[in-house]
Structure formats: structure tokens, C-alpha cells
Amino acid sequence: MRTHIPDATVARLPVYLRCLSMRAGTGTCSSQDLARTAGVNSAQVRKDLSFLDAQGVRGVGYDVDELRLEIRKALGLTHEFPIVIAGAGDLGRALANYGGFREWGFSVGAILDVDARKIGSRIGDSVVESMDDLEAIVAERNIEIGIVATPAIHAQTAAERLVGAGVRSILNFAPTVISVEAAEIRRVDLSTELQILAYHLQERSGN
Amino acid sequence: MRTHIPDATVARLPVYLRCLSMRAGTGTCSSQDLARTAGVNSAQVRKDLSFLDAQGVRGVGYDVDELRLEIRKALGLTHEFPIVIAGAGDLGRALANYGGFREWGFSVGAILDVDARKIGSRIGDSVVESMDDLEAIVAERNIEIGIVATPAIHAQTAAERLVGAGVRSILNFAPTVISVEAAEIRRVDLSTELQILAYHLQERSGN
Numbered sequence: 001m002r003t004h005i006p007d008a009t010v011a012r013l014p015v016y017l018r019c020l021s022m023r024a025g026t027g028t029c030s031s032q033d034l035a036r037t038a039g040v041n042s043a044q045v046r047k048d049l050s051f052l053d054a055q056g057v058r059g060v061g062y063d064v065d066e067l068r069l070e071i072r073k074a075l076g077l078t079h080e081f082p083i084v085i086a087g088a089g090d091l092g093r094a095l096a097n098y099g100g101f102r103e104w105g106f107s108v109g110a111i112l113d114v115d116a117r118k119i120g121s122r123i124g125d126s127v128v129e130s131m132d133d134l135e136a137i138v139a140e141r142n143i144e145i146g147i148v149a150t151p152a153i154h155a156q157t158a159a160e161r162l163v164g165a166g167v168r169s170i171l172n173f174a175p176t177v178i179s180v181e182a183a184e185i186r187r188v189d190l191s192t193e194l195q196i197l198a199y200h201l202q203e204r205s206g207n
Numbered sequence: 208m209r210t211h212i213p214d215a216t217v218a219r220l221p222v223y224l225r226c227l228s229m230r231a232g233t234g235t236c237s238s239q240d241l242a243r244t245a246g247v248n249s250a251q252v253r254k255d256l257s258f259l260d261a262q263g264v265r266g267v268g269y270d271v272d273e274l275r276l277e278i279r280k281a282l283g284l285t286h287e288f289p290i291v292i293a294g295a296g297d298l299g300r301a302l303a304n305y306g307g308f309r310e311w312g313f314s315v316g317a318i319l320d321v322d323a324r325k326i327g328s329r330i331g332d333s334v335v336e337s338m339d340d341l342e343a344i345v346a347e348r349n350i351e352i353g354i355v356a357t358p359a360i361h362a363q364t365a366a367e368r369l370v371g372a373g374v375r376s377i378l379n380f381a382p383t384v385i386s387v388e389a390a391e392i393r394r395v396d397l398s399t400e401l402q403i404l405a406y407h408l409q410e411r412s413g414n
Contacts, residue, residue, distance in 0.1 A: 014399040091301035093297040093301075094301045098398075099359055101398050169405075186400045188397070190302065190308070195220070198284060199217050203283075
């Protein structure tokens with residue numbers, strides 16, 4: 001039986017998981033520790049974690065390894081998710097080589113490009129394949145998540161092809177907005193955190 | 208006179224800005240529109256925007272261009288921020304070429320590497336320079352923001368060198384935790400959004 005977890009909590013669970021990963025093997029962790037690292041208050045942490053099976057002990061905290069497992073279970077990260085990356089330019093290559101994916105059960109199922117000069121080249125453990133083979137690859141390898149890492153002008157077309165091939169969730173790294181029916185799309189804007197840093201920098205300069 | 212804006216609002220302003228950028232030139236935008244796109248409620252939007260000089264009109268909404276300007280002013284994005292990128296591998300190259308930075312006033316002041324084979328190569332409008340010249344480059348070009356795009360094992364050293372050279376704010380893209388005194392560090396974990404997608408995917412499969 002799965003509990004529905006509110007979206008705002010779902011968005012914070014990966015943050016808690018990241019905090020806990022830094023503490024793997026250290027025993028216990030308090031809601032205050034998690035709150036400080038995640039930038040929320042500890043009542044919020046306790047409320048978020050109340051959706052999981054994890055039980056904190058008053059005055060002691062949560063068992064780190066147990067809480068990691070419960071969060072991974074809640075997020076559905078206990079099985080492997082192969083992903084397909086559309087675009088083998090700098091960004092696609094960087095994502096294919098990114099060390100932070102495997103830890104959470106994501107593996108590069110395929111990286112594709114339309115450019116014949118890139119097809120066949122090796123990136124980490126993968127070999128760039130042709131976008132022409134997208135449909136067959138997605139079906140054979142049972143891929144449900146796609147990453148758009150094309151130039152902005154090709155992002156919409158790439159997303160439509162991914163969804164046409166059966167991909168159900170798309171993460172868009174291209175600096176543009178894409179819109180496709182029948183798939184969930186999330187966008188990563190690499191400049192968002194820079195904007196926050198710039199604000200804090202200016203505020204400190206003003207003081 | 209600058210108003211202090213709460214951190215949670217600061218974190219949402221770039222999201223509103225992104226929504227508004229999609230509507231540039233469309234006239235007005237209601238708090239409900241912004242709320243829907245940003246994933247918060249409209250009372251929260253109105254509260255967040257109350258920290259700015261922008262005035263919404265009841266039943267009409269906010270003037271898109273005026274609100275963009277006010278958010279940019281609040282975030283300190285009205286002047287140019289040159290950034291230095293440490294690491295000219297796939298990720299550094301992708302960031303140097305990323306079309307989403309310039310729009311918000313960020314420019315690539317320098318991209319540096321320790322690898323002699325990369326130094327001198329061209330990436331977009333930049334030429335890769337040597338990390339040996341970091342101190343001189345930061346001072347001459349008045350750079351306050353650095354991006355760590357090195358492999359995880361070199362990230363801490365790179366961050367320390369950036370701060371030693373005078374950089375005050377660091378965005379860490381390496382999949383590891385770094386810690387440096389006297390600088391603000393924010394981390395971008397490229398797998399966070401994938402984890403949220405995986406949750407929604409599993410939830411839909413369960414229904």
C-alpha cells in the first residue's frame with residue numbers, strides 16, 4: 001500500500017537523501033541536522049518524514065541507513081531506471097559521465113544523436129547510437145525516462161520523438177520550454193542557482 | 208534602500224522570472240498564472256511579490272515587463288556578472304556554451320583547466336586558460352562567482368583555490384560535497400529532478 005506524498009514533500013526527499021548520503025555509516029541523524037542542511041525547519045522535516053515508515057526516536061533521531069532506505073523506497077529508487085539521453089554534445093556527454101546518477105539507480109540505457117560523426121563514439125561505458133533507432137532502443141531496453149540535451153532549437157522535436165517512442169517522463173536540460181502531451185516534463189535551468197548566488201552576493205555587498 | 212527578502216522567496220524569484228520570460232511581450236500575467244507554473248499557491252505568489260516594488264492590479268494582474276524588471280532588480284541581475292569556470296571537461300564545456308546564462312547577466316569571464324592539452328582550445332567565445340593564472344584572472348576581470356566543474360576528487364581543491372583567488376560565491380556541479388570558509392557554496396545535483404520524475408512515474412504505474 002502506497003501513501004500519496006504531497007509534491008512539496010517529494011521535492012524535498014531527494015535533498016534529505018543527499019544529506020543522509022554524506023552521513024552514511026554515522027549512525028543517527030536528528031531532524032534538526034536534516035533541517036539545517038536542507039534549509040527548512042525541523043517541524044517541516046518531521047512532517048515530511050511522517051509520510052514514510054521511518055520512525056525517529058525522541059532525543060536520538062533517525063537511523064541513517066534505515067531512513068535512506070525508506071526515502072529510496074518512497075521515491076521508487078529501489079530498482080534500476082535506465083534513461084535515454086537525446087543529444088551527445090557537451091551537455092549529453094557530461095550527463096552520460098555524471099557520477100551522481102548511478103548512486104540513485106539511474107543508468108545510461110542509451111545516448112543518441114543525429115550527427116553521423118558522433119554516432120559510434122564512446123562516452124564512458126556507452127557508445128553513441130543513432131536517433132533513427134530510438135523506437136527500437138526504448139522498446140527493447142524498457143526505457144521510461146528521457147533526457148533532452150540537444151541545442152534549444154531541436155529540443156521540442158527531440159521531446160516529441162521520445163514520447164512517440166514510449167518515453168513517459170522527460171527531463172529537459174535545453175535552455176528552452178518544451179511541451180508534449182501524455183508525458184511529464186521537468187526542466188532543469190542551470191542558471192537558477194546562479195541567480196540565487198547573485199542575490200546573496202549583492203546583499204552582502206550592500207551591508 | 209534594499210528590503211531584505213526571505214531566502215525561500217529568493218529561491219522562488221528565479222522561477223517566476225523563468226515563467227515571465229516565456230510570456231515576454233504578452234502584456235499582463237495574474238498571480239494564478241504564476242502560481243500554476245511555479246507550483247505554489249497564488250497567495251504565496253502575492254506575498255513573495257510584495258517584497259518588490261511591482262504593483263499588481265486586482266482583476267488584471269501584473270505587467271509582465273515591469274515585473275521582470277523588478278525581479279531582476281531584486282535579484283541583483285541588472286549588471287553583468289562574469290563567472291570563472293574551473294574545469295574544461297564535458298561539464299565545463301557544456302556550462303560555458305549554455306545559452307541560459309547570458310539572458311540573466313552571467314557571462315563566461317574565464318574557463319580554466321590544469322590539463323595542458325585543453326589549455327588554448329576554444330569553447331564558444333572563450334579560450335581555455337591555465338589554472339596557474341587563476342589569481343591574476345580573477346583580480347583583473349573582477350570575478351566574484353566561480354563554478355566548480357571538475358571531477359569529484361578535484362572539487363575541494365578547486366574550490367579552495369577559487370576562494371584563495373578572491374571568488375566569494377561558488378556553484379558546485381561536481382557530484383560531491385565541498386566546504387570552504389569565507390565563501391557561499393551552493394550545489395547543483397543533476398540527479399535531484401530525476402528522482403522526482405522517478406517518484407511520479409512509479410506513482411502513475413501504481414494507479
